Amino acid sequence: MTPALEGILETALYAEDLDRAEAFYGELLGLQQITRAGNRHVFFRCGAGILLIFNPAETIKPPPAGAALPVPPHGTTGKGHMCFRVAAQALDAWEEKLEAAGVPIEADIRWPNGARSFYFRDPAGNSLECAEPGLWAID
Amino acid sequence: MTPALEGILETALYAEDLDRAEAFYGELLGLQQITRAGNRHVFFRCGAGILLIFNPAETIKPPPAGAALPVPPHGTTGKGHMCFRVAAQALDAWEEKLEAAGVPIEADIRWPNGARSFYFRDPAGNSLECAEPGLWAID
Numbered sequence A, B: 001m002t003p004a005l006e007g008i009l010e011t012a013l014y015a016e017d018l019d020r021a022e023a024f025y026g027e028l029l030g031l032q033q034i035t036r037a038g039n040r041h042v043f044f045r046c047g048a049g050i051l052l053i054f055n056p057a058e059t060i061k062p063p064p065a066g067a068a069l070p071v072p073p074h075g076t077t078g079k080g081h082m083c084f085r086v087a088a089q090a091l092d093a094w095e096e097k098l099e100a101a102g103v104p105i106e107a108d109i110r111w112p113n114g115a116r117s118f119y120f121r122d123p124a125g126n127s128l129e130c131a132e133p134g135l136w137a138i139d
Helices: A018-028 A088-100 B018-028 B088-100
Strands: A007-014 A032-037 A041-046 A049-054 A075-079 A081-085 A107-110 A116-121 A127-131 B007-014 B032-037 B041-046 B049-054 B075-079 B081-085 B107-110 B116-121 B127-131
Touching (some): A007 A075, A007 B007, A007 B049, A007 B127, A018 A032, A018 A041, A049 B007, A049 B081, A081 B049, A088 A116, B007 B075, B018 B049, B088 B116
Parallel strands (some): A007 A049, A081 A127, B007 B049
Antiparallel strands (some): A007 B081, A032 A041, A075 B075, A081 B007, A116 A127, B032 B041, B041 B049, B107 B116, B116 B127
Protein backbone atom coordinates (compact mmCIF):
# COMPACT_ATOMS: atom_id res chain seq x y z
CA MET A 1 0.00 0.00 0.00
CA THR A 2 1.25 3.45 -0.91
CA PRO A 3 2.07 5.60 2.16
CA ALA A 4 -0.30 8.54 2.66
CA LEU A 5 0.70 11.91 1.29
CA GLU A 6 2.24 13.51 4.39
CA GLY A 7 1.10 17.07 3.89
CA ILE A 8 1.30 20.13 1.71
CA LEU A 9 4.87 21.25 1.12
CA GLU A 10 4.33 24.09 -1.35
CA THR A 11 1.46 26.50 -1.90
CA ALA A 12 1.49 28.80 -4.93
CA LEU A 13 -0.02 32.16 -5.78
CA TYR A 14 0.53 34.27 -8.88
CA ALA A 15 1.49 37.91 -9.17
CA GLU A 16 2.87 39.82 -12.12
CA ASP A 17 4.60 42.46 -9.99
CA LEU A 18 7.15 40.50 -7.98
CA ASP A 19 8.67 43.60 -6.41
CA ARG A 20 5.37 44.42 -4.78
CA ALA A 21 4.89 40.77 -3.81
CA GLU A 22 8.36 40.65 -2.27
CA ALA A 23 7.69 43.74 -0.18
CA PHE A 24 4.24 42.57 0.88
CA TYR A 25 5.02 39.00 1.86
CA GLY A 26 8.57 39.62 3.04
CA GLU A 27 8.40 42.97 4.80
CA LEU A 28 4.77 43.39 5.82
CA LEU A 29 3.85 39.76 6.51
CA GLY A 30 7.37 38.99 7.74
CA LEU A 31 7.90 35.74 5.86
CA GLN A 32 11.49 34.59 5.46
CA GLN A 33 12.53 34.91 1.83
CA ILE A 34 14.24 31.84 0.40
CA THR A 35 15.05 32.98 -3.10
CA ARG A 36 14.14 35.41 -5.85
CA ALA A 37 14.68 34.52 -9.50
CA GLY A 38 14.52 37.79 -11.43
CA ASN A 39 11.06 38.36 -12.83
CA ARG A 40 10.02 34.69 -12.58
CA HIS A 41 9.40 33.98 -8.90
CA VAL A 42 9.99 34.78 -5.26
CA PHE A 43 9.74 32.03 -2.62
CA PHE A 44 9.15 32.27 1.14
CA ARG A 45 9.30 29.91 4.09
CA CYS A 46 6.19 29.82 6.29
CA GLY A 47 6.30 27.37 9.17
CA ALA A 48 6.69 23.86 7.77
CA GLY A 49 5.61 24.96 4.31
CA ILE A 50 6.76 27.08 1.41
CA LEU A 51 4.83 29.89 -0.23
CA LEU A 52 5.68 30.32 -3.91
CA ILE A 53 4.80 33.54 -5.70
CA PHE A 54 5.13 33.11 -9.45
CA ASN A 55 4.85 35.56 -12.33
CA PRO A 56 2.48 33.63 -14.62
CA ALA A 57 3.79 35.42 -17.70
CA GLU A 58 7.08 33.56 -17.12
CA THR A 59 5.98 30.22 -15.64
CA ILE A 60 3.53 29.57 -18.47
CA LYS A 61 6.49 29.21 -20.85
CA PRO A 62 7.44 25.57 -21.47
CA PRO A 63 10.98 24.61 -20.46
CA PRO A 64 13.48 24.71 -23.34
CA ALA A 65 14.24 21.37 -25.02
CA GLY A 66 16.93 19.56 -23.06
CA ALA A 67 16.58 21.76 -20.00
CA ALA A 68 18.43 20.37 -16.99
CA LEU A 69 15.43 21.17 -14.77
CA PRO A 70 12.38 20.70 -17.02
CA VAL A 71 9.76 22.17 -14.68
CA PRO A 72 6.33 21.81 -16.33
CA PRO A 73 4.57 25.04 -17.29
CA HIS A 74 1.81 26.46 -15.13
CA GLY A 75 0.23 29.82 -14.37
CA THR A 76 -3.14 31.35 -13.60
CA THR A 77 -4.95 34.62 -14.01
CA GLY A 78 -7.54 35.91 -11.58
CA LYS A 79 -7.55 35.98 -7.83
CA GLY A 80 -6.27 32.95 -5.95
CA HIS A 81 -6.70 32.09 -2.29
CA MET A 82 -4.67 30.79 0.62
CA CYS A 83 -4.92 30.93 4.39
CA PHE A 84 -2.29 31.46 7.05
CA ARG A 85 -2.41 29.68 10.37
CA VAL A 86 -2.53 32.24 13.20
CA ALA A 87 -3.12 31.65 16.92
CA ALA A 88 -6.58 32.89 17.97
CA GLN A 89 -5.05 35.37 20.40
CA ALA A 90 -2.89 36.89 17.63
CA LEU A 91 -5.69 37.64 15.16
CA ASP A 92 -6.40 41.11 16.54
CA ALA A 93 -2.74 42.09 16.38
CA TRP A 94 -2.54 41.00 12.75
CA GLU A 95 -5.65 42.95 11.80
CA GLU A 96 -4.23 46.05 13.45
CA LYS A 97 -0.88 45.64 11.72
CA LEU A 98 -2.47 45.24 8.31
CA GLU A 99 -4.83 48.17 8.74
CA ALA A 100 -1.97 50.36 9.96
CA ALA A 101 -0.17 49.47 6.72
CA GLY A 102 -3.21 50.51 4.67
CA VAL A 103 -4.40 46.97 3.92
CA PRO A 104 -8.19 46.81 4.46
CA ILE A 105 -9.77 43.88 6.29
CA GLU A 106 -12.37 42.72 3.78
CA ALA A 107 -14.28 40.38 6.09
CA ASP A 108 -13.98 39.09 9.66
CA ILE A 109 -15.97 35.94 10.14
CA ARG A 110 -17.00 33.87 13.15
CA TRP A 111 -17.62 30.42 11.66
CA PRO A 112 -20.38 28.07 12.85
CA ASN A 113 -17.88 26.00 14.85
CA GLY A 114 -16.77 29.11 16.76
CA ALA A 115 -13.44 29.64 15.03
CA ARG A 116 -12.56 33.07 13.67
CA SER A 117 -10.83 34.13 10.48
CA PHE A 118 -10.39 37.34 8.53
CA TYR A 119 -9.70 38.17 4.90
CA PHE A 120 -7.53 40.70 3.08
CA ARG A 121 -5.87 41.08 -0.33
CA ASP A 122 -2.30 41.00 -1.52
CA PRO A 123 -1.17 43.65 -4.04
CA ALA A 124 -2.14 41.33 -6.93
CA GLY A 125 -5.66 40.95 -5.56
CA ASN A 126 -5.28 37.41 -4.24
CA SER A 127 -7.65 36.67 -1.36
CA LEU A 128 -5.62 35.95 1.77
CA GLU A 129 -7.01 34.72 5.06
CA CYS A 130 -5.70 34.41 8.61
CA ALA A 131 -7.49 31.69 10.58
CA GLU A 132 -7.10 30.00 13.91
CA PRO A 133 -6.36 26.30 13.31
CA GLY A 134 -9.48 25.31 15.23
CA LEU A 135 -11.37 26.24 12.07
CA TRP A 136 -10.38 22.81 10.81
CA ALA A 137 -10.16 21.06 14.16
CA ILE A 138 -6.36 21.25 13.94
CA ASP A 139 -4.52 21.82 17.24
CA MET B 1 5.58 42.83 18.01
CA THR B 2 3.12 40.75 16.01
CA PRO B 3 3.67 37.00 16.37
CA ALA B 4 4.97 35.30 13.22
CA LEU B 5 2.47 33.67 10.89
CA GLU B 6 2.65 30.06 12.05
CA GLY B 7 2.26 28.30 8.75
CA ILE B 8 -0.02 27.68 5.82
CA LEU B 9 -3.40 26.33 6.87
CA GLU B 10 -5.20 26.24 3.51
CA THR B 11 -4.00 25.78 -0.05
CA ALA B 12 -6.41 26.27 -2.94
CA LEU B 13 -6.68 25.01 -6.49
CA TYR B 14 -9.48 25.56 -8.97
CA ALA B 15 -11.37 23.01 -11.03
CA GLU B 16 -14.70 23.36 -12.83
CA ASP B 17 -15.50 19.65 -12.68
CA LEU B 18 -15.75 18.88 -8.98
CA ASP B 19 -16.86 15.30 -9.52
CA ARG B 20 -13.60 14.54 -11.28
CA ALA B 21 -11.66 16.48 -8.63
CA GLU B 22 -13.39 14.55 -5.85
CA ALA B 23 -12.51 11.23 -7.44
CA PHE B 24 -8.94 12.24 -8.18
CA TYR B 25 -7.99 13.77 -4.84
CA GLY B 26 -10.16 11.56 -2.68
CA GLU B 27 -9.95 8.14 -4.28
CA LEU B 28 -6.70 8.16 -6.24
CA LEU B 29 -4.59 10.40 -3.99
CA GLY B 30 -6.35 9.12 -0.88
CA LEU B 31 -6.95 12.45 0.83
CA GLN B 32 -9.61 12.50 3.53
CA GLN B 33 -12.60 14.49 2.30
CA ILE B 34 -13.90 17.07 4.77
CA THR B 35 -16.89 18.47 2.91
CA ARG B 36 -18.46 18.94 -0.48
CA ALA B 37 -20.73 21.90 -1.18
CA GLY B 38 -22.64 21.06 -4.35
CA ASN B 39 -20.97 22.56 -7.38
CA ARG B 40 -19.02 25.18 -5.36
CA HIS B 41 -16.19 23.31 -3.61
CA VAL B 42 -14.75 20.11 -2.22
CA PHE B 43 -12.27 20.24 0.68
CA PHE B 44 -9.71 17.68 1.84
CA ARG B 45 -7.44 17.22 4.83
CA CYS B 46 -3.76 16.63 4.05
CA GLY B 47 -1.49 16.28 7.07
CA ALA B 48 -1.64 19.51 9.09
CA GLY B 49 -3.12 21.42 6.17
CA ILE B 50 -6.27 21.66 4.12
CA LEU B 51 -6.53 21.42 0.33
CA LEU B 52 -9.44 23.41 -1.08
CA ILE B 53 -10.70 22.69 -4.59
CA PHE B 54 -13.02 25.46 -5.77
CA ASN B 55 -15.16 25.85 -8.86
CA PRO B 56 -14.13 29.37 -9.94
CA ALA B 57 -17.43 29.89 -11.75
CA GLU B 58 -19.08 29.86 -8.33
CA THR B 59 -16.47 31.41 -6.02
CA ILE B 60 -16.06 34.46 -8.26
CA LYS B 61 -19.61 35.51 -7.33
CA PRO B 62 -19.68 38.14 -4.57
CA PRO B 63 -21.55 37.12 -1.41
CA PRO B 64 -25.16 38.32 -1.28
CA ALA B 65 -25.82 41.52 0.69
CA GLY B 66 -26.21 40.67 4.36
CA ALA B 67 -24.76 37.17 4.01
CA ALA B 68 -24.04 35.55 7.37
CA LEU B 69 -20.68 34.32 6.06
CA PRO B 70 -19.51 37.02 3.59
CA VAL B 71 -16.56 35.15 2.10
CA PRO B 72 -14.81 37.46 -0.37
CA PRO B 73 -14.91 36.41 -4.02
CA HIS B 74 -11.93 34.74 -5.65
CA GLY B 75 -11.22 32.40 -8.54
CA THR B 76 -8.61 31.77 -11.19
CA THR B 77 -8.38 30.34 -14.66
CA GLY B 78 -5.34 28.52 -15.98
CA LYS B 79 -3.16 25.91 -14.39
CA GLY B 80 -2.20 26.32 -10.74
CA HIS B 81 0.47 24.51 -8.78
CA MET B 82 0.97 22.85 -5.43
CA CYS B 83 3.33 20.25 -4.01
CA PHE B 84 2.72 17.34 -1.66
CA ARG B 85 5.23 16.31 0.96
CA VAL B 86 6.28 12.68 0.38
CA ALA B 87 9.06 10.72 2.09
CA ALA B 88 11.97 10.10 -0.31
CA GLN B 89 11.52 6.33 -0.04
CA ALA B 90 7.84 6.61 -1.04
CA LEU B 91 8.33 8.57 -4.29
CA ASP B 92 8.74 5.47 -6.47
CA ALA B 93 5.57 3.90 -5.07
CA TRP B 94 3.60 7.06 -5.80
CA GLU B 95 4.89 7.25 -9.36
CA GLU B 96 3.89 3.64 -9.93
CA LYS B 97 0.45 4.16 -8.47
CA LEU B 98 -0.21 7.22 -10.62
CA GLU B 99 1.04 5.59 -13.80
CA ALA B 100 -1.04 2.49 -13.09
CA ALA B 101 -4.06 4.80 -12.89
CA GLY B 102 -3.21 6.34 -16.27
CA VAL B 103 -1.76 9.58 -14.86
CA PRO B 104 1.48 10.38 -16.71
CA ILE B 105 4.58 11.53 -14.82
CA GLU B 106 5.43 14.74 -16.66
CA ALA B 107 8.88 15.29 -15.16
CA ASP B 108 11.07 13.63 -12.52
CA ILE B 109 13.74 15.99 -11.32
CA ARG B 110 16.84 15.62 -9.19
CA TRP B 111 17.42 19.12 -7.84
CA PRO B 112 20.86 20.68 -7.32
CA ASN B 113 20.70 20.00 -3.55
CA GLY B 114 20.12 16.28 -4.19
CA ALA B 115 16.40 16.22 -3.38
CA ARG B 116 14.00 14.59 -5.81
CA SER B 117 10.52 15.55 -6.94
CA PHE B 118 8.16 14.58 -9.74
CA TYR B 119 5.28 16.31 -11.51
CA PHE B 120 1.88 15.24 -12.78
CA ARG B 121 -1.49 16.87 -13.57
CA ASP B 122 -4.90 16.75 -11.96
CA PRO B 123 -7.95 16.37 -14.23
CA ALA B 124 -8.25 20.17 -14.49
CA GLY B 125 -4.65 20.48 -15.68
CA ASN B 126 -3.20 21.86 -12.45
CA SER B 127 0.49 21.04 -12.04
CA LEU B 128 0.96 18.83 -8.99
CA GLU B 129 4.27 17.80 -7.50
CA CYS B 130 5.43 15.23 -4.97
CA ALA B 131 8.69 16.20 -3.28
CA GLU B 132 10.80 14.98 -0.43
CA PRO B 133 10.91 17.68 2.26
CA GLY B 134 14.69 17.91 1.96
CA LEU B 135 14.04 19.96 -1.18
CA TRP B 136 13.49 22.88 1.19
CA ALA B 137 15.75 21.69 4.00
CA ILE B 138 12.67 20.67 6.00
CA ASP B 139 13.03 17.54 8.14
